[in-house]
Amino acid sequence: MSNHLFDAFRSRMPAPGRLLMEIDDGRSLSYGYMLERSAQLAHALLQLDVEPGDRVAVQVEKSPEAVLLYLACLRAGAVFLPLNTAYTLTELEYFFSDAEPRLVVCDPARASDIAALAEKTGAATLTLGRDGQGTLTDQASRLPMDFHDVARGPDDLAAILYTSGTTGRSKGAMLSHENLASNARVLVEHWRFTGEDVLIHALPIFHTHGLFVATNVILMSGASMLFEQKFDPARIISLLPRATVLMGVPTFYVRLLQQDGLDREAAKNIRVFISGSAPLLAETHRAWRERTGHAILERYGMTETNMNTSNPYQGERRAGTVGFPLPGVTLRIADPDSGAALAQGEVGMIEVKGPNVFGGYWRMPEKTKAEFRADGFFITGDLGLIDADGYVHIVGRGKDLVISGGYNIYPKELESEIDALDGVSESAVIGVAHPDFGEGVTAVVVRAPASRITGAEILGAIGERVAKYKLPKRVIFVDELPRNTMGKVQKNLLRETYKDLYTA
Ligand code: MLC
Ligand code: AMP
Numbered sequence: 001m002s003n004h005l006f007d008a009f010r011s012r013m014p015a016p017g018r019l020l021m022e023i024d025d026g027r028s029l030s031y032g033y034m035l036e037r038s039a040q041l042a043h044a045l046l047q048l049d050v051e052p053g054d055r056v057a058v059q060v061e062k063s064p065e066a067v068l069l070y071l072a073c074l075r076a077g078a079v080f081l082p083l084n085t086a087y088t089l090t091e092l093e094y095f096f097s098d099a100e101p102r103l104v105v106c107d108p109a110r111a112s113d114i115a116a117l118a119e120k121t122g123a124a125t126l127t128l129g130r131d132g133q134g135t136l137t138d139q140a141s142r143l144p145m146d147f148h149d150v151a152r153g154p155d156d157l158a159a160i161l162y163t164s165g166t167t168g169r170s171k172g173a174m175l176s177h178e179n180l181a182s183n184a185r186v187l188v189e190h191w192r193f194t195g196e197d198v199l200i201h202a203l204p205i206f207h208t209h210g211l212f213v214a215t216n217v218i219l220m221s222g223a224s225m226l227f228e229q230k231f232d233p234a235r236i237i238s239l240l241p242r243a244t245v246l247m248g249v250p251t252f253y254v255r256l257l258q259q260d261g262l263d264r265e266a267a268k269n270i271r272v273f274i275s276g277s278a279p280l281l282a283e284t285h286r287a288w289r290e291r292t293g294h295a296i297l298e299r300y301g302m303t304e305t306n307m308n309t310s311n312p313y314q315g316e317r318r319a320g321t322v323g324f325p326l327p328g329v330t331l332r333i334a335d336p337d338s339g340a341a342l343a344q345g346e347v348g349m350i351e352v353k354g355p356n357v358f359g360g361y362w363r364m365p366e367k368t369k370a371e372f373r374a375d376g377f378f379i380t381g382d383l384g385l386i387d388a389d390g391y392v393h394i395v396g397r398g399k400d401l402v403i404s405g406g407y408n409i410y411p412k413e414l415e416s417e418i419d420a421l422d423g424v425s426e427s428a429v430i431g432v433a434h435p436d437f438g439e440g441v442t443a444v445v446v447r448a449p450a451s452r453i454t455g456a457e458i459l460g461a462i463g464e465r466v467a468k469y470k471l472p473k474r475v476i477f478v479d480e481l482p483r484n485t486m487g488k489v490q491k492n493l494l495r496e497t498y499k500d501l502y503t504a
Contacts, residue, residue: 249406
């Protein structure tokens, strides 16, 4: 047996001397170097007793070495478990206890705190810094530069990515080698990637977009990337003439439009601009076309399913739509309650099936069962319709979720944290239109009787426990929350009341 995903990359790999990444610190890294260094890291994993199927939890700053570690995990048969660098120790403690990793790799600056947490679940802790240095690299640098990849079949796990849930507890989405390989193959074909492409990679590499959509597509086409530690709009403009593709969340495009240097001349070498992870406003699509002459290609995916739909490469890229189901993906619009298929044009639950769709949530068979129909379709929680020309439109969400700058925030998690504070009676967290982040997390809070708790105090208290990007941009105090006759908080009324909060 072969190693399903890594062999797929290998089969498309160019000559060892070809460039894989040019990094913003001036370094360049070839395909040959990637093979040698990921082999050394894979040896190190085996030395650390990582066995096939063991989880390797990784919370490190973006660096080329972090990508090599992902590849080493694949080659060693381990399950890669990337974690947002913004996660607090409270959040990490939950992930470690749930996933029970064999090994935790973290930034040197956080090593002592994280090692103490990891120890509780019996995991060893090694470090990997932004500059690529750390105890893991030290150990790997003494090991052989070739490695016999551990056999892994299509259904074996390649990665677990945690996604928050409507109940406030995060769930680990289990992604197989074939989930990732099939999607990367389809995207390479659909978006016409070749070995000549140069992608500007400015996304974080701990979520689906930057890790699988961007990185896997490059590896699957033998192309290269300009690998940026951070999204810096002025720098992205300066890189455009040397690149052929940019992938980003809508906030990237909104911020780039604020740059003077964005024009047709700057964008003339670009083959395609791709957007996803959150809705791209039709207004941004139009403004981009006016400035650059390019219609942004919008696609739709999620952690559990990888990419589901895409606007066409050739053909009309329609603003406000996410295009057509990708080859191999079946998408239907169903009645949210019964699951019965709805007629074309009707709004309902978006459900998908295909080789891209994950196998289930880690150690949560009941939650997994609840999110699949009996005939195998996954219930995305997104509401949409298919128009007369077959374009899929996302018109809302059946799940209580806020997407801010491409990051998902589940209100339930924040409400539980806020409600637990002394001085708070209850709260409702909503998303409100925000010019930069798309939606701004907003907390509407009812104080407890005689309490004088302030917004700053609330943010200070929960800021110790949840990642910074989840924190409400505003806290609003009210006497009571609007409720329907069943006693349920009417978030639609709150969203309406505060709709101009960030734009007025
Ligand atoms: C940063 N902050 C955010 C935020 N990002 N707040 C809300 N939403 C966000 N997305 C906070 C910071 O902590 C900081 O707080 C303040 O906002 C200002 O930070 P900044 O310097 O403006 O932020 P920046 O570092 O520039 O980050 C913005 C960003 C980043 C848009 C570049 O959020 C980003 O890279 N987003 C991409 C997320 C992504 O990859 N999503 C894909 C998920 S996969 P303070 O208090 O310090 O001022 C998926 C599936 C699919 O969804 O289909 O792809
Ligand atoms: P995540 O759980 O982080 O993978 O986020 C997935 C969610 O992001 C989806 O369920 C959608 O709600 C949303 N999403 C992704 N791409 C788009 C898009 N192009 N338009 C609208 N929503 C999107």
